[in-house]
Amino acid sequence: MHLRKSKLGAACQLALLCMAGQAVAQSDGAPADEARTVRVAGHYDNAVGTSDAASQGVITTDLIVNRPALRTGELLEFVPGMIVTQHSGDGKANQYFLRGFNLDHGTDFATFVDGMPVNMRTHAHGHGYSDLNFLIPELVQRIDYKKGPYYAGEGDFASAGAARIRLMDKLPQGTASLSVGQHGYTRGVLADAFAAMRGTLLYGLELNRNDGPWDSPERVRKYSGVLRYSQGTQDDGFSLTGMAYKNSWNSTDQIPLRAVESGEAGRYGALDPSDGGDTSRYSLAYAMRKRSDNRLFEFDAYVIRSQLDLYSNFTYFLANPGLGDQFQQSERRTVAGVNTSVSWQTEQAGFAMRNKLGVQGRYDKLSPVGLYGTEERVRHSTVREDRVREGSVGLTAENSTQWLPWLRSVAGVRYDAYRFNVASSIAGNSGKANDGITSPKLSLIVGPWSKTEFFANYGKGFHSNDARGTTQTRLPDGSASSPVTPLVPTKGMELGARTEWLPGLQSSLALWRLDIASELLFVGDAGETEPSRASRRHGIEWNNHYIAAPWLLFDLDLAASRSRYTQSDPAGNFIPGSIDKVASFGVTLTDQGPWSAAFHLRYFGPRPLVEDNSVRSASTTLAYARLGYQLNRQSRVSLDVFNLFDKRASDIDYYYTSRLPGEAAEGVEDRHFHPVEPRSVRLTLAYAF
Structure with a gap:
């Protein structure tokens, strides 16, 4: 969600913008004879010789299960430098921050689960919307993360980075757990795997209830299920996975500071208690890997059916003093896609090479995607309603060559072609559009010397724009508009190093820069397109x-960045919401007799809320802690404490105009914030069978 004080209703802008458990791992581009041992106490596969950039890595389940998380989306906080927050109810996609971006609900960071895209393009609430609430964290095997547009295999939304989440095929043992906490929190999980028809059948179920600390109870009602059949190994086998998810909730959205200071609303109060929503997601995915001699063939196919009805009111009585400004964002979506690739190793002129060719196809059908005026969730008007067909094909090629024992290159290129077809309720906005873009990539890896290697990375990427903006000639109020560029190019570069010179310490340093030709924005809440200026972000990251x-185990991740528009404007050149400082510190203690413990501290610094930097958010520091005790061979109890020091801080801040009852018709510019949840405790009893 990205608000500009100059735009009414721009609350949530649609931005138009190896295998776990192996003893030996290898970077996607490294020849087989260059593989090196990588396991680091079972938590990371990030050792020297295993990646193509200093900012690339892998998180394994051993760390995931030992660190407490308040929300499912916080799985992405294992990506160094990533911050995950929420400005609304917990049935909605989280808010993400990384590398100088307020990523809104996922724009410019691509997320996948077993090859299925999580980012939803031309989404009712925000282009690139990434809702991870359907995941059951206990079934996540690993998270492969990359940053920057340097990888031929990553396309749309991946300019800032990408994360590929892999689910388990098997479980070491069945598990049943029950968690209880304050504010009506209960969560139950049941999962197991067993032999079936020469393979393995895995199932997982999750039920969750939560009212939260809000004056208007959140009433989360969440159901998730996974059923997976697999044969063989992840490198030579197949899997068929069905997933189902349904959730409903009430929202306490951000509120104006003046309402709290006057006593009109409490810190955890809601100005429109009828806000909220319901959503569902059902998917079926097939994945196959076939290895023969020096060749690997990979094939993924998926179909996803999802729906969302979201009710929000961020400006209260500014646009409609009689009925209020609540609106509904609604969509019904079907997504189908195929990813296939073949890679092989060869030798040319004495140089060991690895080549890879791939095709990625995706088709989205939205019937419809709409924006409606509502009062207490009852529609009274249609702002716009569209039926969208959006298809894309990506062709990828990559070559990795070992030139010298200490020099390796990874050169790649991808070409993406998009086709948009929009049928709109607004005359003049229906039509078709096409676009294509070529994105070259190059990485150089030097070393290692003294257990230290160096990286130089360069790449062009892109983000697509909302399909509705590509054919739009009229705004909902009838005024003229110009179609936006369908595919916006980005360009990134990075210099980095990774070392294991000091025994026990794995450290990486990256200096990076990212340019975006235009941060074009489709304002979903207002139903119109707003072009923005070109921008540049650069920064430094240090991960340990x-x-x-x-x-x-100790973790320390530090990141600093600078974000500016590159085209000067009297309004100012700061990018609202752009994060500039992030710090994360963690301690994980295991195998101390029956005891275990974890502590995690995260900090994200103040951000400009308007272009001239005259209004800034405060910083936020939060701490989580866990204490676990093994009762016997099968039973374990753990106590999680969130916001350990009970900080009164914001999950997110915005600055824009809203109107409360009795205020002037033009409204009041004010800071609007969503508070972090107060200190809370959750107790979990887990039983292994």
Whole structure:
């Protein structure tokens, strides 16, 4: 969600913008004879010799299960430098921050689960919308993350980075757990895997209830299920996975500071208690890997059916003093896609090479996607309603060559072609559009020397724009508008180093820059397109993992960035919401007899809320803690504490105009904030069978 004080209703802008458990891993581009041992106390597959950039890495389940998380979306906070927050109810996609971006609900960061895209393009609430609430965290095997547009295999939304989440095929043992906490929180999980028809059948179920600390109870009602059949291994086998998810909730959205200071609303109060929503997601995915001699064939196919009805009111009585400004964003979507690739190793002129060719196809059908005026969730008007067909094909080629024992290159290119077809309720906005874009990539990896290697990365990428903006000639109020560029190019570069010179310490440093030709924005809440200026972001990241002892792990991640529009404007050149400082510190303690513990501290710094930087958010520092005790071979109890120091801070801040009852018709510019949840405790009893 990205608000500009100059735009009415721009609350949530639609931006138009290896295998876990292996003893040996290898970067996607490295020849087989260059593979090196990588496991670091079971938590990371990030050792020297395993990646193509200093900012690339892998998180395994061992770390995921040992760190407390308030929300499912916080899985992405394992990506160094990533911040995950929420400005609304917990049935809605989270708010993400990384590398100087307020990523809104996922724009410019691509997320996948077993090859299925999570980012929803031309979404009712925000282009690139990434809702991870359908995941059951206990079934996540690993998270492969990349940053920057340097990888031929990553296309739309991946300019800032990408994360590929892999689910488990098997479980070491069945598990049943029950969690209870304050504010009506209960969560139950049941999962197991067993032999079936020469393969393995895995199932997982999750039920969740939560009212939260809000004056208007959140009443989350969440159901998730996974059923997976697999044969063979992840490198030579197949899997068929069905997933189902349904959720409904009430929202306490951000509120104006003046309402709290006057006593009109409490810190955890809602100005429109009828806000909220319901959503569902059902998917079926097939994945196959076939290895023969020096060749690997990969094939993924998926179909997803999802729906969302979301009710929000961010300006209260500014646009409609009689009925209020609540609106409904609604969509019904079907997504189908195929990813296939073949890679092989060869030798040319004495140089070991690995080549890879791939095709990625995706088709989205929205019937319809709409924006409606509502009062207490009852429609009274249609702002716009569209039926959209959006298809894309990406062709990828990549070559990795070992030129010298200390020099390797990865050169790649991808070509993406898009076709948009829009049937709109607004005359003049229906039509078709096409676009294509070529994105070259190059990485150089030097070393290692003294267990240290160096990286130079360059790449062009892109983000697509909302399909409705590509054919739009009229705004909902009837005024003229110009179609936007369907595919917006981005360009990034990075210099980095990774070292294991000090025993037990794995450290990486990256200097990066990212340019975006235009941060074109489709304002979903107002139903119109708003072009923005070109921008540049650059920064530094320093990530550290220290194994002090086999039972003690320390993590320290630091990031700083600078974000500016590159085209000067009297309004100012700061990018609202752009994050400039992030710090994360963690301690994980295991195998101390029956005891275990974890502590995680995260900090994200103040951000400009308007272009001239005259209004800034405060910083936010939060701490989570966990204490676990193994009762016996099968039973375990753990206590999680969130917001350990009970900080009164904001999950997110905005600055824009809203109107409360009795205020002037033009409204009041004010800071609007969504508070972090107060200190809360959750107790979990887990039983292994």
